Amino acid sequence: MAAFDGGFAALPFDAVRSAALDKAGALGCRHADLRIERIRTQAVMLRDARLEGAVDDLTLGMGVRVVRDGAIGFAASVEIDADAAVRLVERAVEAAKVTARAGGEAVELAEEPDHGSAEWTAPYGTNPTQVPLSDKIARLASWSADLLAARSVDHVTASLLCVAEDKYFANLAGTTTTQRRVRLQPSLEALGLDDASGFETMRSVAPPAGRGYEYLDGDGWDFRAELAEIPGLLAEKLHAPSVEPGAYDLVIDPTNLWLTIHESVGHATELDRALGYEAAYAGTSFATPDQLGRLRYGSDLMHVTGDRTAPYGLATIGYDDEGVAAQQFDLVSGGVLVGYQLDRRIAALSGAARSNGCAFADSPLNIPIQRMANVSLRPAPGSGPTTDELVAGVDRGIYVVGDKSWSIDMQRYNFQFTGQRFFLIEHGHLAGQLRDVAYQATTTDFWGALAALGGESTYLLGGAFNCGKGQPGQVAPVSHGTPSALFRQIAVLNTRAESGR
Amino acid sequence: MSGGRSPGLLAASDVVDAALAASRAAGCVVIVDEVSDANVRFANNQTTTNGVRRDRRVTVVSFVEDRSGVRSGVASASGPVEVSALVAASEAEAEGSEPAEDASPLEGAGTDAAFAEPPETTDLGVFAGVLDDLGPAFRAARAEGRVLSGFAIHEQRTTYLGSSAGGRRRHVQPTGAFELVARTADGAASSWAGMGTPDFADVSLERLDERLRRRLEWAQRRFDLEPGRYEVILPPDAVADLVLELDFAASGREAEDGGTVYSAGSGRTRAGERLTGLPFDLWSDPSAPGIECAPFVVAPVSGADTSVFDNGLGVGETHWIRGGVLERLRYHRAGARRSQVEFAPPADNLLLALPGAAGSLDDLIAHTERGLLLTCLWYIREVDRSTLLLTGLTRDGVYLVEHGEVVGAVNNFRFNESPLDALGKTVEVTRSERALSREWHEWANRTAMPGLRVAEFNMSSVSPAS
Secondary structure: OHHHHOOOOOOOHHHHHHHHHHHHHHOOOOEEEEEEEEEEEEEEEEEOOEEEEEEEEEEEEEEEEEEEOOEEEEEEEOOOOHHHHHHHHHHHHHHHHHHHOOOOOOOOOOOOOOOOEEEEEOOOOOOHHHOOHHHHHHHHHHHHHHHHOOOOOOEEEEEEEEEEEEEEEEEOOOOEEEEEEEEEEEEEEEEEEEOOOEEEEEEOOOOOEOOOHHHHHOOOOOHHHHHHHHHHHHHHHHOOOEOOOEEEEEEEOHHHHHHHHHHHHHHHHEHHHHOOOOOOOOOOOOOOHHHOOOOEOOOOOOOEEEEOOOOOOOOOOOEOOOOOEOOEEEEEEOOEEOOOEOOHHHHHHOOOOOOOOOEEOOOOOOOOEEOOOEEEEOOOOOOOOOHHHHHHOOOEEEEEEEEEEEEEOOOOOEEEEEEEEEEEEEOOEEEEEOEOEEEEEEHHHHHHOEEEEOOHHHOEEEEEEEEEEOOOOEEEEEEEEEOOEEEEEEEEEEHHHHOOO | OOOOOOOOOOOHHHHHHHHHHHOOOOEEEEEEEEEEEEEEEEEOOEEEEEEEEEEEEEEEEEEEEEOOEEEEEEEEEEOOOOHHHHHHHHHHHHHOOOOOOOOOOOOOOOEOOOOOOOOOOOOHHHHHHHHHHHHHHHHHHHHHOEEEEEEEEEEEEEEEEEEOOOOEEEEEEEEEEEEEEEEEOOOOOEEEEEEEEOOOOOOOHHHHHHHHHHHHHHOOOEEOOOOEEEEEEEOHHHHHHHHHHHHHOOEHHHHHHOOOOOEEEOOEEOOOOEOOOOOOEEEEOOOOOOOOOOOEOOOOOOOOOOOHHHOOOEOOOEEEEEOOEEOOOEEOHHHHHHHOOOOEOOOOOEEEEOOOOOEOHHHHHHOOOEEEEEEEEEEEEEEEOOOOEEEEEEEEEEEEEEOOEEEEEEOEEEEEEOHHHHHHOEEEEEOOEEEOOOOOOOOOOOEEEOOEEEEEEEEEEEEOOO
16 A cells, blocks of 8 residues: 555645744734644454455544634644645634633643654554555464364454554644654454353453554564463353352452553543543543642552653653653552643643643544543562462452453542453462453542552553543543552452343 | 535545546445534533544445455545545455455445535534523523533535446435533532534524523432432433444344344344333434435445445335334345345434333323433443443433432432343333434434333442542
8 A cells, every 4th residue: 555655754744834833823823733644544354264344544634723812723624735724724713713702711831842853753663554454364364263273262353453653743832743653453352152151252362552563473462372372261261150249359460450540540630631621521530639649549559650651652652742742750659649641731720830741632633632641550669479479369359351341430430340351269379260250449449459569570561542532532542551469359240140130 | 504625625526436437446436425524612611622624535445356256455545635546555455355255246326416516514603503602601600600511513424425336326414412511510410411413403502501400400409329220210312322232232243143132042143032021113214304314335344244345225214123023133235145134234323212102201200209310321331242231320410209200319320231121121111302322422423212211220339420
């Protein structure tokens, strides 16, 4: 597809920038920025080792945001030239005027140094969107066939998503950035049928990663080893006993805990939510700013950072979509709420000196909003325990691996998660899988029950391509690093019983 | 609202013809989606973000044929696309693909007289009435100790579809939604109102604001209730939140493979089986008044039950459940042939009704001895595919009903419930009306649903959220 993928660098950036920013200046804008993005997205789906569908998509477009007379306006289009840029500035200014009629406080953006002309590229070997479709089909088909060959496996679905993002940004203050990053998400799920027990599924727990195609060859995850395990795990799960509901000690693997961190800490520490700006959609937060520095979020062991610099992180970038340099910052320290994720508008509103760089738009056609950094839980200092050592400290509990179903309320209190694999722990040892498990808790109770952290050796970056927020809805990729961790006495439900069966 | 293409871009119908002319493959389908939209967001009694956008996406599906079968390839791009490069890219994708399991002959499927017309567009002017009323509404809310937030979006999507088999179709899809949330200044109580609309002519901020004002008054008395199984009254919007999940799960192929609530084991589905005691009808209909949608298949990618080979084929009224009996599941043509069932493509609307039901939400309340009136549901996720057990939260208003009257507001709950079980436990049904699923409307705006009174709805735990 080189023919229509080529030449992002050849776009007329300088002409478009000067046309747009000159016009914005002439129209009296206090602030203006321009983004030109090209996002290549490929998806390949197989069912039972046969191709079911494939798409290869290229989004190319341009968005202009202005702040004028204290009001924000945004306009976007797929045309990229100087004339189109001037029209966009005019429409953005008009949008600012029209919506300002309803009144409101004047918008300010927190100051950010001028970064001049900067370039940033994520570390990767092979751009996954440049690998031929036939190679991807062959690889997924081979993995699927291996699984289908096992007696416990009746059906297999396999998919691979690949994205390459090119981004050009320029603002009135003089910052101009050009950035590129890639990511990919492989997924394999085996389904087993059984006359007596119905069906069960077992999915690969490989996380999506900000890596190149080399990820599939073992750079960051051992796919071969995991594939070899899946049929046996599925067979065991099909005949596993249904969980007895009650309170259990949980050892939670990073492949599951990343999502709990995402929902109960990541979203709760977004200051736009805490201030009510998502009240109609994504929700608010129990962690309100009046409790900053005082709120007991969890046990003393809990240290959580926001980080847009972590290698291979899905939310990692050089400069955010408001021209703010990527940073790492504390959110929870020693179990106490100490910070929030910010964009420039929210930073100014809250009196912060500077944004910590969390503005992101998922498309050139969407306005940047505050989106999640890679929000990560720090492992135990030193070498720290292994997952086996955490399990050894549990008399009766469950070891939870892989994410599946997730849900949390609009203030980020009450959550419920399921998973791929639940192993009963008896007297410090794994004693086979359980079925029908969900765990439910209130955020601060859960993190208050954090009793031990795994060491660096257990640390893994989990994550998702599709975190939703904002209206119109935007999806953002984000990673969460975490060790395995032990939580004491968490409520476990039986999902069959929940359905009244 | 006047039509018009962006200056500098080739007309959409010309793009279709140019791509078909450039095709060297055995078959070709070209889809051009012209999207124009405008949105305004507000929160904390002030407008916040907004946007006006123009998007155009061109999708080319190429079909190549050799002795091993037919291969398909898809390439799509937004922006000032070089048509011949995109066609070549889709042909390369087809060459690199493998013989398609969903292969069927492309069919002509007619020509729309308006095919060469420019796309419809929209702009912030569509919200003029709402924006005029917002300023006074914000001032009143501030004075009364309420905080308003919400969202207005309007989109005009004009889809052009052309095929080497001869079809030239054009469909204009207007989609609008308006949502309003009112909270007390202390955040202790809140309520939501939303509506789907093709053009905002029927949106009255004042009327919605009045409804929310009444609900915040209800919340002046507050009851703390424990988890448990409650009789609940689901308004049409909340019914849409749940019932859309029945539609999302209705894949014939996945049911045959054995992994869904519609599976009957041994490669069979539950088609023909009674699913609900009450004789509910669940159907799609592109000509349903007020929620019209495309009367032909637009499939830019193949999936378990949709196929790029079916592009342009007609979509008519399709019953999924009739009289409480599962009538059919979704199938593309090739799947339908293989399973010896009818071709059943999806449509972009969904209707649920109980024939003869005539009452209103007020009737449900009046007939309730003790129960919970819900407003809408939130963060709904599948917990168990075999029962379609869903979890989620009540949001922005749960009210206690006693002896036929609302007596106050109740804490929020996490529920664990299957929509199929909820229909099975329904004891009273209202007439069906246009509904907006708060959870899913961005993907499924056009629904018509009744209100339901459901016994034994499983509120699994209390959510302290407000």
